[in-house]
Structure formats: C-alpha cells, structure tokens
Amino acid sequence: MKRVILVLAILATIVAGCHTEPMTEQMSSDKVTAFEASTEVFSSQTKTTMTSDKKIVWSADDEIAIFQGNTLADEYKVSDASAGRANATFTKVATSGDDYNAGMELPCNVAFYPYSSGLTLTGAALEGEDAAYEIEGLVLPAEQTYVPGSFANGSFLMAAVTESMADHNLKFKNVLGAMKLQLKGTQTVKSIKVEGKDNEILSGTATVTAYADGLKPAITMTADDDASKTVTLDCGDGVALNGSAATDFIIALPPTEFTQGFTVTVTDTESQTYTIDTGKANEVLRSCILAMPAVTLGEELNGDLKNYVDEYGVNHGPGVQIGETVWAPVNCGYHETDYPYGKLYQWGRKYGQGYSGALWDEDRNYLRDVSDADVPELVAGPVSLSEGQSEYNADKYYYNHDSPYDWLETQNNGLWNAGTEDAPVKTVYDPCPTGWRVPTCAELEALSENHSSCATNGAGQTGYWFSGRSAYSEDVPQVFFPAAGIYGSGSATDRGYEGNYWSSSAEDNTQTYYLLFYGSNVRMNWGIRAPGNSVRCVQDNGDGDGLPVDHIDIYLDM
DSSP: OOEEEEEOOSOOEEESOEEOOOEEEEOOOTTOOEEEEEOOOOTTOOSSEEOTTSOEEOOTTOEEEEEESSSBOEEEEEOGGGTTOSSEEEEEEEOOOSOOOTTOOOSSEEEEESOOTTOEEEEEEOGGGOEEEEEEEEEEOSEEEOBTTBOOTTOSOEEEEOSSTTOOEEEEEEOOEEEEEEEESSOEEEEEEEEESSOOOOSEEEEEEEESTTOOOEEEEOOOSGGGGEEEEEEEEEEEOOSSSOEEEEEEEOSEEETTOEEEEEEETTSOEEEEEEOSOEEEOTTOEEEOOOEETTSOOOTTOOEEEOTTSOEEEEOEEETTEEEOSSOTTOBTTTBTTOOBEETTOSOOBOOEEEEEOTTOOEEEEEEOSSOOEEEEOOBOHHHHTOGGGTTEEEEOOSTTOOSBSSOOTTSSOSSOSSSOOOOTTOOSOTTEEOOOHHHHHHHTTSBOSSEEOTTSOEEEEEOTTSOOOTTSOOEEEEOOOEEOSSSEEOBTTEEEEEEEEEETTTEEEEEEEETTEEEEEEEOSSSEEBOOOEEOOSOTTSSOSSOOOOEEOO
16 A cells, blocks of 8 residues: 655644634424524534535424433424525424432523534523533534535534523534635545544543533533544545545534644545645634645645635635745635635725726726725715724725825825835734735736736636736736726725736835736736735745744634
8 A cells, every 4th residue: 555645844724714603493392392593603514514605404304402401402303495594493302201309490491503402501690690602422423424615413512501491592602613625636535534633632531511691511521542533534435536626625623723733634445545734833723624735645845835815714725926026816705606806905904995886897898886895985085093093983985186196195105014125124014914025116027927818717807817927828927907997086996807916115215116918909007006016925934024934823702
C-alpha cells in the first residue's frame, strides 16, 4: 500500500462565516401529540442536514428526545411532510412511562437531537438561579457516513430548553462544530480519518449540558481510549474527485482545541493513502466550520501562499502568484450573492459600499439597472477621520463636489500604507482581511503590463485577465478583474463597462493612483479620493497590522 504525505504549511481557518441559526422546536405535553421544531443557523450548520446556504433542515426519520418535566425522555419523530424544512412537525412515537425519579421533576421541557434509548437527564441550579440540565447516555460515533455538502445524518447534536412546562417552543442550539476538507484530484475517496496530535478526544461517550435562558450548550467528552481519539468519515463505494473543482467533505466534531495541530488521512478505493498534516494550533468552535485549504491529493502545496478568508469568514483558497506578488482570488468585499463584484471603497476608508446603478456591456450599451444587497446612504462631506472610519458609518458614502474632492477634512497620504512604496505596511484602515493589504501603485502597474482583451468570466462578468510581466496566454498565471463600476459624484455608474482599482499610493495630499480599464483601454491613472473604486488585495508578507495571519476565527453565534 503506497502512502503519500502532504504537509500543509498553511493553517486551517474557520469559515463560513461561521454563524448560527436558532432551531426552534415545539414540544408537547401528554395532551399535545404534535410539536413544531425549527433549527439554528450554523454559519455553517446544525442538525440533520446542512443546505448550501448553511442552514440546517430536518431529514426523513429524524427523531428527538423530549424530557417533558421528567428526567426520562419521550421519543418524537418528524412527519413525512416536514422533511427538508427548518421548521418541522414532530409526533410522539413512544413514551418513557410513568417512572419519575423522586425529587427530580423538572420545571420545563428539555429536548435533544438525535434520540437514542437510554438517555437520562439530571438538573442543577447554577449561580444566579440559571438552570443547567445534563443529558447522559449518548455516544459520539467514531465513524460517520458521507453526505454531499453536509455532515452525516444524526451526527450533529442539538439541545433546547423551554422557559416553563407550558412553553412548547423549543429553540435548538448546536452542540458541535465541524471540519471541512476541500479535496481535488483524480482519485475516488473511500474514507477520511481525523486525529489530533495531542490525544484530543473526538468520539465516544459524552455528556451534554443544556442551559436555560438560551445559553449555549456544552459537551464533555468522557471516553478515554485509542478509539475515541479519531473520527472516520465513511464514503461508501467512494466519492470521485474533480481535478479543478474541490469536493467538500464535512465531519462533525466536538468543540476542540488542537494545540499541536492534527492529521487527516485520506484513503482511496485503490487503498492508497494521503496524509494532510498541520502542526499549527487550530480550534473547532461550537456551531462553526473549521475549513482546511483546498488540497490536490498527491501534489505539494506552496507553503508561501496564504488562504484568502474574507470578511464573512468564507475561505476562497490560496491567492494567485504573479511575479513576486500574490493576488487575492476575488475583489475585496466580495460576496457571491450580495456583492458579486465586491464593494466600492473611497480611498483610505476601511468600509466599502454596494453598487446601485446601470449595468452596461463592454461597448457601453445600457442593459438594465442592478443593485447590490445594500447600497450606501449619500452624505455630504468632507467629514473627520473618526467619523468616516467609524463602523457605525460603514453604509455612508461621503460625496464632495469641492476641491480637493476628498471625503476627508484633513487629507492624509498614509491611510492605507504606513510604510513606503518599496516596503508597504498595512494600516488599521486597510479594508483587506488579515494577512492581506491594498496593493501599491508599483504592484498594480507590474500586474497590468500584460493582459487579455476584454473578456467574460464564468460568472458572466466583463473585465480583463492580467498576467503581469508574462505575455498573456491561457497557460500562464493570471487573475480576473471585473468591471465593477464606480461611485462618482454621489451616484454609481459603468458597471460592466469600466473598472477602477485603487492602490495604496498617494501623492502630495491630493492625487492617488489606480488601475483603470474600459473598452480597449488599460492604464495606470491618478485622480481624486472621493470616488468609490474597487480593491483587489495582495498577500501581506510584512508585519501587517500585528494580527496573526495564519489563524482567523470568524463566527457569528445567534
């Protein structure tokens, strides 16, 4: 059996914008036989099945345990009509009977997913009179079954506590997190095993503590044997990989800090194994996805390339190296549905805005009006630095019709570069994510030396492919810059026709440099600072803003 070892120099990062969705379940007492249940949004996922937009939906045959004022659970099953929905109806399958533990009657309903026989509940009052309920008798399986784009059915634990016995509205909270592997290649994957390097417990017997008042649940792993230190994803007859598009494999895991990194072993249908290894600390957080960078099995990764993890926590994989500069794969502020061209930034501001205006073709023929998810409030400028850089004013575009046509009252050349042109230093106002910065004029100028003619990318956007100092061809490294348009004197225009990309370079407190293209014209240009232009980030190999560049925890827990 051949064994191929792939060492990752890049740290895995949390994606997804990791955010959670409250799951609500309605449960019944003896007089109520049907319950309405809803799920929590995982920013990455929860229960039973995760959809492409990271929501958790109930699956056919899902069952939950409901402790209705008692420490023994009744069994409830999802109705056939509710499968595939976040809100579902559950009906009783079996009752726990009338065996109550003396002195352990509960003042509320407690629910747990998934149901299994033998679950028991104990309760205790905490400081401040909040209540905690421990659910015992559960086992995290050491083997999970592959589900495309989701975790294994039944593997993602959830718990909920109502305010009283009369309250039948259960708001489920996720108990676990998940790891996402993104694999490319020509192989067919048979199984994937995950193991920590410091004997972390990942499976086996466990206790879940559910809290009243909507507090986050916790899990305590109580197993301590070799079998409990691994989790294996069984891919059945095999999952065929693609050489160009990554296939996602998602494994549910308890919240765990991998202090010394972890090892992932991939076995294909030919019994060949591939080891993906990182020695850097990583952490699986509750209700979040820890996403490994995309890997082509059998190929080494360039350890100098960082993953581009955007402001929403989405990992777009490593950048594209052209010459000595590594370019981000998407525009700053990009979001697939909300900001498909990225956001538009006034020079020197940390926060960008969406576009609302005309969409044109490459010959500037009007097509239709378009609008991003959120468009700015137009406010007369100039304003102070603190006002313009405040997160509370992130949705404002400050226009200025008077010289020197800047949104800022007192102009400042160093807003996006605290160093020099040759040795740039990222600032706190730089809109690029950690590990990335706004490019210098020299970097944009070098990139634009060679390029395609006006082209269309896979998303149907017009723009140009840039290849730097290498003559453009489809076989050389290149990046696509879409014609995202511009915010001019308080209005947006020219999306689909013109692209303007800021550099961090400024001159004599008035002019700034940017890359301009439209029609058949591509050149470096200079101009005023009030317009809203695009930003394409470059990898920051300096000290940056002092934040770690290899470990990015981004999540929103609701």
